[in-house]
Amino acid sequence: MDNPADSPKSLTESNPFLPDPDLLETLHVSDYQTIYDESIRDPEQFWGKIAEDFRWSRKWDRVLDWNPKTYEARWFSGSLSNITTNMLDRHIDEGLSNKVALIAVADDGSERVYTxxxxxxxxxxxxxxxxxxxxxxxxxxxxxxxxxxxxxxxxxxxxxxxxxxxxxxxxxxxxxxxxxxxxxxxxxxxxxxxxxxxxxxxxxxxxxxxxxxxxxxxxxxxxxxxxxxxxxxxxxxxxxxxxxxxHASSGFFKAVDCTTDDPLFILYTSGTTGKPKGIVHTHPGYMVGTFLTTRWVFNIHNDDVFFCVADPGWITGHSYIVYGPLLNGATVLLAEGSPDYPDPGRWWHLVEKYRVTVFYSTPTAIRLQMRLGKQWPEKYDLSSLRLLGSVGEPINPEAWLWFREVTGGRLPIMDTWWQTETGMHMITPLPGVPLVPGSATRPFPGVVADVVNRQGESVAPGEAGFVIVRQPWPSMFRTVYGDPERYRKYWEEIPGVYFSGDSAKRDHHGLFHMIGRVDDVIKVAGHRLGTAEVESALVSHPCVSEAAVIGKPDELKGEVIKAFVILRKDAERTPDLELRIRQHVREELGAIAMPDEIEITEWLPRTRSGKIMRRVLKARELGLPEGDTSTLED
Incomplete structure (x- = not known):
């Protein structure tokens, strides 16, 4: 792979949104920079201090046992624990047996409540x-x-x-x-x-x-x-x-003690080729990482009702529906079904009915709501909300601003970057920091992330590069099930660091602006363009709801851009609409980024977690094999 997206114009930057003064009084973390500096100066002390609050059958010998030759990381080495002891036993012993843990709403609106x-x-x-x-x-x-x-x-x-x-x-x-x-x-x-x-x-x-x-x-x-x-x-x-x-009368079942090497789960994630990868996470490190990120990123308190729109079948649901919130003793809202059934107000209705305080969604879902119109959120009382989140792909500034506007115009949005492999948030705002629409801001405490070139050297502000992580973190995956060689490739693409496969830029303030996968890059006449940048420009057109772009081979330019566009429902399909959209991209990004073709469509292939599968669009456009499509939504 070459260097990712080196484009003529950086992703949108704007004046930062400052936190609501009322929010500052509730924060778990009031001074990000001081805590971050301490966590990097002595990461073992930082993570060890967090882990002290958990129940252990046997304490660890070392917080981290890291072998840089084999890339094996044993967090809380020598310990014995079980994640469920800290999700259930600890809370019940503290008197929370009757606290609501789970509100499950079915597709037909019926509910079940579990303490x-x-x-x-x-x-x-x-x-x-x-x-x-x-x-x-x-x-x-x-x-x-x-x-x-x-x-x-x-x-x-x-x-x-x-x-x-x-x-x-x-x-x-x-x-x-x-x-x-x-x-x-x-x-x-x-x-x-x-x-x-x-x-x-x-x-x-x-x-x-x-x-x-x-x-x-x-x-x-x-x-x-x-x-x-x-x-x-x-x-x-x-x-x-x-x-x-x-087994109604069988009584208490003592949790089985697990070591740092005992798997907690295997979760499969698709690559562009080959069979899905079985990502393996283990008990103690995953426990500590998901607990802390849930607590600090979402500023979780005892009275919170946490609504994540993901399915527990994905890593977002594992970490931020099941394990992270329950480790924090939170109340979780779990919703079966789709956001626009029985009508487009479904999610907003749930927020009002259950007085949701933290709402964690996806850019795809937000753009869908934009397309359906702000009259739907305006029908409901959303005053219980105090914090929003975004996950799954880079969020374009227009969707970020719309999400904030329709929920009251005052709420912080936690734009979180992380992966199945990382297990926890890696680059994310914390509540209370200034926010820039479309930016995931800075690394979470204890995470050393960077944007680098092929040689592993940090790139200059405004330049695109590969997102890497320079040192281990607690909830990192331990291997690819049955395929340790595939695991090592993550650490050998750029030797000695975790290679995420994603690209980003950092602005002059050091804020991360995620671009997308490094294979989601188009090279036009020697200029490398990130698909997220072009798509963000397309979606900023008043007639466009969603967009995906691919590169098509061209004898003169190497590649040209083709855009697939979903229009907003109220958009007028005029004869010159495609031309106007192309001209809009030219104005936003420059002539080099103008799509050669625009196809207006009603559908884009996407995974169930909301990521657009551009490689499927490209394969169908060029008549190539589509590879693994097991995660395709439709």
Whole structure:
């Protein structure tokens, strides 16, 4: 790969938004720079001090045992712990048994409420069931469920039993589920008879049965019967409710002690080629990293209601629906379904009804709401909100400003950059710092991130480069399951540092402006253009709701830009619209960035986590193989 996006114009910069004075009185971190400097000066002392507040069966010998030759990092080496002891036991012993932990809202609007005590009770019952089945520490369990309380409890019960959960998103096909089970070789599958989306029934059990036919490691399947409580099951299939009933009197299940090397979960993420990568995270480091980032980035307090729109089937849901918030004793809102069903006000309605205080969304979802119109958020009382978040891809300044405006014009937006591999936020604002629309600001304390060239040298302000991390962090992944060589490549692309595969620029104030994947770069007449920059310019046109751009081969220029554009609903499709959009990009970025082609469309291929799959657009445009599309939303 060459250096990423070296473009004629930097991403939009503006005067920073200063924090609301009322916010400053509630902060966990009031002086970012002092804490950051201390964390970098002595990272082991910094992270060790945070870890002191947790329960350990055995304290660590060393906070970090790092081998720079093999890239192995053992956080809290020598310790014994279990993440669920600090998610459940600790809170219950502190008197929070009756505090609401989870509010689950189904696609049809029905709700179920779970206290910390109820989650503990059902977790214990499921753990006794796992033990009765003969499952032992280190065995893998595949969870193929929609975002429901059973999904969360299954994850927690696996963790408490020392089992390794592999959550597979419930929208995947049988082939995608099968490939993940073939790789992880689970002994148990947990699924449901169906899921619901936009009022339609999705036959989940049929998909699971098709996928598991060739999985020789699989011994049993637990089925949640959502639609029909009396549904007859096949041989080897056990109803979830019968297990809970059977072990109603089994009592407390002591959490299994895990070392720094014992996996907590495997989560599969797709690359541009080859099979999905099984990213492995372990108990103690992941626990400390997700706890602290949740607490500091979202400024979590005891009375917060935390609403993350992700699915627990993705890393955002793992870290910031299940583990991070529950480690902090928060109340989590979990919503099955889509943001525009039964109408486009669904998420805003949930914010009003449950008095949500922290709302964590995606740029894609925000742009969808922009397209639907601000009349929807204006219908609801959003005064309970005090903090917003964005995740999944770079957020363009216009979407950032719209998100802030429709929620009252005063709320800080935490634009978080991180990955499945990092496990936790890496570059993100903290509440109370000045904010620039479209900027993820600076690294989280304890994280040494940089923007560098191919030689690993820091680039000058305003220049694009590769995003790297120079030293280990607690929630870093430990390996790629069954493929340690693939893990090492992350550290050998630029020797000695973690190579994220993303590109960014830093402005003259040191703020990070994320551009996108380094393979999301177009080279036009020797100029390298980041797709995010061109797309941001396109979306800033008043008629454009969403956009994606690709490079097409050109004999003269090397590549030319083709843009795929979704219009806003109120946009007038005039004969000269494409020309006006092209001219707008010229004015925003310069002539070199003007698309040669614009195709107006109703659909863009994207992952379930909201990232636009530009490589799929390019493959279809050029008639090339599409590679792994198992994470494609539609």
């Amino acid at each position: 910390y005590g109820r989650i503990m009770d059902e977790t214990n019952r499921l753990c006794h069931s796992f033990a009765e089945m003969g499952l032992k520490k280190g065995d893998r369990v595949t969870i193929f469920l929609p975002p429901t309380p059973e999904q969360v409890i299954s994850m927690i019960a696996c963790a408490r039993s020392g089992l390794v959960h592999t959550v597979v998103f419930s929208g995947f096909s049988a082939g995608a589920l099968k490939s993940r089970m073939e790789d992880s070789e689970p002994r148990l599958l947990i699924t449901a008879d169906c899921a619901y989306r936009r009022g339609k029934r999705i036959a989940l059990l049929d998909t699971a049965r098709e996928a598991k036919k060739a999985i020789t490691s699989l011994e049993k399947t637990i089925v949640i019967r959502r639609e029909n409580p009396d549904l007859e099951l096949e041989t080897g299939e056990i109803p979830f409710d019968s297990l809970l009933k059977k």
